Amino acid sequence: MKTLILGSGGREGALVRALSVTTARSDLFAAPGNPGMRDVATLIDLDPLDADAVAAWCGEHDIDLCVIGPEAPLVAGVADTVRAAGIACFGPSRAAARLEASKAFAKDVMESAGVATAACLVCRSEDEVAAALDRFGAPYVVKDDGLAAGKGVVVTEDRDGALAHGRACVAGDGQVVVEEFLDGPEVSLFCLCDGHTVVPLSPAQDFKRVFDGQRGPNTGGMGAYAPLSWIDADLVDRVVAEVAEPVVAEMARRGTPFTGLLYCGLALTSRGVRVVEFNVRFGDPETQVVLPLEGERVGELLWRAATGTLADAPARGDNTPGAAVTVVITNEGYPGPLTRPGEVIGGLDEAAQVEGVYVIHAGTAERDGEIIATGGRVLNIVATGDTLEQARERAYRAVAAIDVPGSHYRGDIARVQAEA
Structure with a gap:
């Protein structure tokens, strides 16, 4: 199967690696990709946001499946154009992508579908924000309604800070x-969806705060691990039945069937499971630890989701790792303005020699034959093992081999279980 992955970050790197297990390099393409994908995929100079160009390239090169990684092309309607050209596409339509593009819309869908989530108020002025803050009290939770690359949410005890974030959002x-x-x-x-059938993958836990012990501002994610031994055995089945399937049914009822990946961000509260947010694409960095646990069936799952045949999806094979951990190495200054972009990265080969470890590039480029750090999240160090403890030890042994001047990483990924 000839496959094109749109995107250039860690999530897309994880998808390319997972597909490379069953897809030859000559049949696997990434646009625009990054240097870490070059060994297993052919990189294409193609703008993921240019829907017409993407559809035309897929047609000219007999692509069987187009997989859209980031949220921006989905919200822009790239999947619609690709499907209209007769090419199977993994990713929701522009209309269905509103589940991520607008938190207010997602709340409305959840209410109609009977899905449990946090009580909220949609505010359009500073006065409305202030009144809402007083109604709900601290800790204050203020969310930018639109896309914000994982950095649009403020959770704080500081009312002035919460109000300032709300003021900026309503401007x-x-x-x-x-x-x-x-x-x-x-x-x-x-949850993989084909418009009617839902197939869940392994649950994972992401570490959002920039510093150890859940301190500092929210980020796009500093690390993750899977599986979660501490959750109830029936949690996944309950979330599928009480969250994913009702939402998929509600989207179909509205005439905007959901196909692709429904990311359910959940809080296991004292009152039961509540939805924190939906995304409409694979999450980053959870994808890096979930896909290794799926083995060789990833490509077929994506294909079946794109073609409406998930009911016939294969079961997970036996020959898969017991656990996976990823640690994110970030540039100095992240999640704020970067203070040292462009530093040369050392130790990549040494890190990859650790058993069970591979390095996924997230924010890198090539300059004069050397790999440099260009983005906020630079590298994902992924380790698998028979146990979570083994995977974690391998991941941090590999992290110690990496040299990115001024870089930062959390030292407690997969250690502070159930508190991330």
Whole structure:
């Protein structure tokens, strides 16, 4: 199967690696990709946001499946154009992608579908934000209604800080969602959907705060691990039945069937499971630890989701790792403005020699034959093992081999279980 992956970050790197297990390099393409994908895929100079160019390239090169990684092309309607050209596409339509593009829309869908989530108010002025903050109280939760690359949410005890974030979001006729704080650990569950059937993958836990011990601002994710031994055995089945399937049915009822990946961000609160947010694509960095646990069936799952045949999806094979851990190495200054972009990365070969480890590039480029750090999240060090403890030890042994001047990483990924 000839496959094109759109995107250039760690999530797309994880998808390319997973597909490379069953797809030859000559049949696997990434646009625009990054240097870490070059060994297993052919990199294409193609703008993922240019829907017409993507569809035309797929047609000219007999692509069987187009997989859209980032949220921006989905919200822009690239999947619609690709499908209209007769090419199977993994990713929701522009209309269905509103589940991520607008938190207010997602709340409306959840209410109609009877899905449990945090109580909220949609605010369009500073006065409305202030009133909502007073209604729900601290800790204050303020969410930019639109796309914000994982950095649009403020959770704080500081009312002035919460109000300032809300004020910035409503400026220029924008809107913001203020909601009640959800206690309890958070869990990420990826659900593959073909418009009617839902197939869940292994649940994972992401570490959002930039510093150890859940300190500092939210980021796009500093690391993750899977599986989660501490959750209830029936949690996945309950989330599929009570969250994913009702939402998929509601989207179909509205005439905007959902196909692709429904990311369910969940809080396991004292009052039960609540939805924190939906995304409409694979999460980063959870994808890096979930896909290795799926073995060789990843390509077929994506194909079946894109072609409406998930009911016939293969079961997970026996020859898969017991656990996976990823640690994110970030550039100095992240998640704020970067202070040292362009530093040369050392130790990549040494890290990859650790058993069970591979390195996925997230924010890198090539300059004069050397790999340099260009993005906020630079590298994902992924380790698999028979146990979580083994995978974690391998991951940090490989992290120690990497040299990115001024870089930072958390030292407690997969150690502070159920508190990330």
